[in-house]
Amino acid sequence: MVLVFAEQNNGTFKKATFEAVNYAAKVAQQSGTEVCALVLGEATDVAVLGNYGAAKVVHIADARLNNLEARAYAKAIAIVATQQDAQVLVFSNNNTAKAIAPRVAARLKAGLVAGAIAIPDTANGFVVKKSVFSGKAFAYVKINSAIKVISIIPNSIGVVKSEGSSAVSVQQIDFTDHDFAVKFVSVNKVQGIVPLGEAELVVSGGRGLKGPENWGILENLAGSIGATLACSRPVADSHWRPHHEHVGQTGGTIRPDLYIAVGISGAIQHLAGVNSSKTIVVINKDAEAPFFKSADYGVLGDAFEIVPKLTAAFLKYKAAQHA
Amino acid sequence: MKILVCLTKAPDTTTKIAFTDNDTKLNEAGVQWIINPYDEWYALVRALELKEAGTATDVHLITVGKTDAEPVIRKALALGGDEAVRIDADSNDSFYIASQIADYVRSNAYDLIMTGKESIDYNNASIGAMVAELLDLPYISHVSKLEIAGGLVTVNREIEGGEETNTCNLPLVISCQKGMAEARIPNMRGIMAARTKPLKVLPASAVDMLTEIVSYDTPAAKQGVKMIDADQMDELVRLLHEEAKVI
Ligand SMILES: Cc1cc2nc3c(=O)[nH]c(=O)nc-3n(C[C@H](O)[C@H](O)[C@H](O)COP(=O)(O)OP(=O)(O)OC[C@H]3O[C@@H](n4cnc5c(N)ncnc54)[C@H](O)[C@@H]3O)c2cc1C
Numbered sequence: 041m042v043l044v045f046a047e048q049n050n051g052t053f054k055k056a057t058f059e060a061v062n063y064a065a066k067v068a069q070q071s072g073t074e075v076c077a078l079v080l081g082e083a084t085d086v087a088v089l090g091n092y093g094a095a096k097v098v099h100i101a102d103a104r105l106n107n108l109e110a111r112a113y114a115k116a117i118a119i120v121a122t123q124q125d126a127q128v129l130v131f132s133n134n135n136t137a138k139a140i141a142p143r144v145a146a147r148l149k150a151g152l153v154a155g156a157i158a159i160p161d162t163a164n165g166f167v168v169k170k171s172v173f174s175g176k177a178f179a180y181v182k183i184n185s186a187i188k189v190i191s192i193i194p195n196s197i198g199v200v201k202s203e204g205s206s207a208v209s210v211q212q213i214d215f216t217d218h219d220f221a222v223k224f225v226s227v228n229k230v231q232g233i234v235p236l237g238e239a240e241l242v243v244s245g246g247r248g249l250k251g252p253e254n255w256g257i258l259e260n261l262a263g264s265i266g267a268t269l270a271c272s273r274p275v276a277d278s279h280w281r282p283h284h285e286h287v288g289q290t291g292g293t294i295r296p297d298l299y300i301a302v303g304i305s306g307a308i309q310h311l312a313g314v315n316s317s318k319t320i321v322v323i324n325k326d327a328e329a330p331f332f333k334s335a336d337y338g339v340l341g342d343a344f345e346i347v348p349k350l351t352a353a354f355l356k357y358k359a360a361q362h363a
Numbered sequence: 364m365k366i367l368v369c370l371t372k373a374p375d376t377t378t379k380i381a382f383t384d385n386d387t388k389l390n391e392a393g394v395q396w397i398i399n400p401y402d403e404w405y406a407l408v409r410a411l412e413l414k415e416a417g418t419a420t421d422v423h424l425i426t427v428g429k430t431d432a433e434p435v436i437r438k439a440l441a442l443g444g445d446e447a448v449r450i451d452a453d454s455n456d457s458f459y460i461a462s463q464i465a466d467y468v469r470s471n472a473y474d475l476i477m478t479g480k481e482s483i484d485y486n487n488a489s490i491g492a493m494v495a496e497l498l499d500l501p502y503i504s505h506v507s508k509l510e511i512a513g514g515l516v517t518v519n520r521e522i523e524g525g526e527e528t529n530t531c532n533l534p535l536v537i538s539c540q541k542g543m544a545e546a547r548i549p550n551m552r553g554i555m556a557a558r559t560k561p562l563k564v565l566p567a568s569a570v571d572m573l574t575e576i577v578s579y580d581t582p583a584a585k586q587g588v589k590m591i592d593a594d595q596m597d598e599l600v601r602l603l604h605e606e607a608k609v610i
């Protein structure tokens with residue numbers, strides 16, 4: 041069996057979760073087995089995971105699991121993995137998975153590849169490709185243990201929906217107070233936008249924008265295609281933008297389909313967070329800006345002139361698509 | 364309250380990454396080693412602040428590595444760590460490294476174990492969670508703010524798309540990131556003092572390595588940038604749609 045951790049957020053699933061289920065289905069196919077998806081906490085319509093390749097769904101509908109407690113989650117996942125005789129466990133490599141996948145791996149004495157970007161190569165052992173050195177290279181990691189844990193970077197293989205269905209079983213785990221040592225106090229979530237780590241389209245601004253009052257043009261640009269905003273480190277450090285938007289070596293690492301960098305010089309520490317993006321567009325007024333070397337498309341000129349034009353072009357394109 | 368900070372060496376980000384031995388090994392010639400930034404700027408500095416505030420009594424350092432890890436451990440001592448231990452082993456396997464740290468903690472109790480959010484070489488973000496599991500301790504990852512009062516820890520941690528506030532009693536394992544503290548530079552007195560601070564070297568325990576890196580490669584170089592005239596934004600959008608196929 042391949043067990044996939046199907047993370048839920050307030051009862052529903054994100055695209056990255058469906059992608060992890062898809063990935064699990066491909067791994068299961070390789071070894072002629074099936075996928076069991078595990079849902080922790082209260083959620084509705086867990087059977088939808090069948091549309092992405094899960095043959096069955098185990099749902100631990102315990103309200104105490106509505107917030108992440110790494111030890112309790114790891115315990116539940118390890119118990120279900122053993123019950124289901126899971127040979128491979130799959131996670132989507134976000135902050136939640138980073139807190140629990142290694143715990144589960146240690147508990148099961150299973151080798152872990154965190155940050156996988158491709159389906160395992162089983163021609164010669166079990167080898168998983170992962171991104172290393174902040175996107176500057178790939179490593180092929182062989183897992184030698186009987187049980188294997190893989191955590192895939194969102195946007196690595198994409199999502200395919202099918203007609204499949206899954207049988208749901210609701211189950212309970214014997215938790216003790218000891219399992220819930222970390223107490224939830226409060227949460228402050230950015231509402232209504234795709235989190236940066238999962239965004240397919242990202243519009244990012246640097247010091248070239250001169251000040252926070254100028255972010256309106258970037259918001260419009262992002263809004264025109266439903267992109268998520270990011271920024272360079274000095275922008276976050278100067279409190280022009282919130283810290284969670286900061287990408288780079290010390291901020292977030294992302295790999296969207298499209299990264300539009302506006303007024304960002306392209307320092308190596310910035311590139312470390314974004315150079316795995318599929319397509320990079322750079323808008324900069326300095327022809328010597330290093331970012332142009334890592335870009336697919338470049339526009340030389342003043343951002344304050346170019347960005348509104350690009351926004352208009354996107355809106356025109358969208359309107360034509362809907363017509 | 365005793366704190367253990369887990370440190371690893373990492374190649375400076377500006378280092379050009381290349382491989383040798385048929386792409387099976389990192390080419391270390393010319394690599395500038397630094398303390399993994401998250402370990403230094405956030406975990407270590409916050410631990411030192413807690414000691415300066417009288418909340419912590421000891422700040423100890425641990426690294427699992429060979430002798431080439433000693434310069435970074437000395438730098439961490441120069442910044443203010445009290446003493447350090449190096450477990451003499453070289454491995455890329457997270458389970459192996461975490462097991463070494465857990466074994467050390469089993470015979471040397473700590474109230475708080477701090478790691479960086481991830482190492483900038485292998486980007487696993489795994490050691491802290493594994494150490495916590497091996498020691499059956501609670502774990503909070505991606506902590507950007509840490510306060511401790513009367514044995515109760517209050518943290519802010521980054522979650523998908525936002526931030527959460529949590530509390531937990533000690534002992535606890537956390538992974539640290541930006542926001543927690545400001546980077547420091549070692550001063551001359553610290554550097555001198557570091558020379559005489561204890562740096563113990565212990566043999567590794569026998570633990571299986573569950574994974575191994577069989578080879579490396581590097582991403583295909585970009586084809587070269589296609590420059591688009593500032594008045595041709597419709598053309599850029601067309602290329603993004605038809606050529607890059609990203610919208
Ligand atoms: C250890 C370390 C870690 C770091 N980590 C990070 C990190 O995680 N993320 C990060 O981003 N940085 C990081 N940095 C900082 C990094 O080195 C750069 O200083 C930073 O990325 C520069 O930000 P910027 O490009 O926004 O600003 P600048 O370098 O000031 O560049 C501004 C750019 O805007 C252009 N510009 C100006 N006006 C206009 C205009 N009107 N229209 C169009 N273009 C214009 C300029 O030509 C220039 O290229 C780190 C540095 C160190 C030493």
Ligand SMILES: Nc1ncnc2c1ncn2[C@@H]1O[C@H](COP(=O)(O)O)[C@@H](O)[C@H]1O
Nearest residue numbers: 369371427478479481482487488489490
């Ligand atoms: N070899 C090591 N020795 C001690 N601590 C380590 C080692 N490798 C990683 N760590 C710690 O674990 C954190 C996460 O590393 P990783 O799981 O390798 O991404 C790092 O920021 C360090 O604090």
